[in-house]
Amino acid sequence: MVNLNGTLIAKEKAAIAIANRGLNYGDAVFETLRFSGRKIYFWEDHYFRLMASMRILRMEIPMNFTMEFLEREILRTIDSLEKEEVSFRVKLLVWRKTGGKYTPITNDIEYVISFEKLDTPFYVLYEKAYEVELFKDHYIISGLLSTLKTNNRLINILGSIFAKENDYQNCLLLNENKKVVEALNGNIFLVSGNNIKTPPLTDGCLNGILRKQLISIFKKMQDFTIEEASISPFELQKADEIFITNTIQGIVSITKYRKKEFTNEVAKQLLPKLNLKVRMD
Structure with missing residues (x-):
């Protein structure tokens, strides 16, 4: 499952417009999060980095885009499929809504939350050639x-x-x-x-x-x-x-x-x- 603008959808059925600005112009920012033990690692830092990035790119931050709201949405997305204690790589991707060419017609945003399983519940140091x-x-x-x-x-x-x-x-x-x-x-x-x-x-x-x-x-x-x-x-x-x-x-x-x-x-x-x-x- 993925969370597309608050709606949970099977990953293979989720779709975005051909004119999506993230796809056409790279007009998007994202956070990659580590989730383990029902906790997002360093969530506050990730949240404030995302907010700062959106401001720098002149995106309109929705009033409900609080740290608590996004954390709930991440948990809801994971819980839609996974009920056991597992570690995940979570991606929160935000893009400006469709419209315009280089100059957007709106600064409003859309988002998607996706996740995939990780092998370990904590950080480990692998002893291998690198x-x-x-x-x-x-x-x-x-x-x-x-x-x-x-x-x-x-x-x-x-x-x-x-x-x-x-x-x-x-x-x-x-x-x-x-x-x-x-x-x-x-x-x-x-x-x-x-x-x-x-x-x-x-x-x-x-x-x-x-x-x-x-x-x-x-x-x-x-x-x-x-x-x-x-x-x-x-x-x-x-x-x-x-x-x-x-x-x-x-x-x-x-x-x-x-x-x-x-x-x-x-x-x-x-x-x-x-x-x-x-x-x-």
Whole structure:
């Protein structure tokens, strides 16, 4: 089942207009949520990021689009099919209503909520080979729009095809200044000794929910210093450890970039702290 504007419909029967603005112009934003133990992980952060994104894109936020309303709709969608305690990946997609070309005739919105099962009820760190490479065919343009989760993901798609064709597990993306910005599916953190570094939002990286949570955790760990600063590709091979973060997977350790192999000691320290933060949130 999916929830299309408040109506529960079988996924195979759900339909949108051919003139849908999300389909035609990428005029849409979304949140990808992890749901486990009858709880949406870091829901408040996701909600306020969605509201901020809608405002930036000049979408009209309905009066009933409160945090409580959307949480109820997500729960109602999941409960329509699933009665057992299972973990899910939930996608909340919002688009501007049909009408107009580049200039919309209305800023009112529509939405859909969908979900799929996840394998684990909490974050785990997989001990497996995870090799990455730079994707240099296209660049992220630094600025506010690149920090939003919109339907404009062509770089991520092309980078994913490149990774698949060349047997990489992921790729790292660059901005127009040739600075490392993020991975195809999440933010990145570099560990060099006791110093932790992650790209700043001004470089064009996604304003990630897990990024925010881990920065908060690092600031409370006396053994480490955390800084938001631009990362040069030359720094990658000098790092002791690199990991990728996103709401669904949590922390993914990179094991190899070109000839450099990495440890995952800091990621191991972070994982229980992250799972604890989920429970306390």
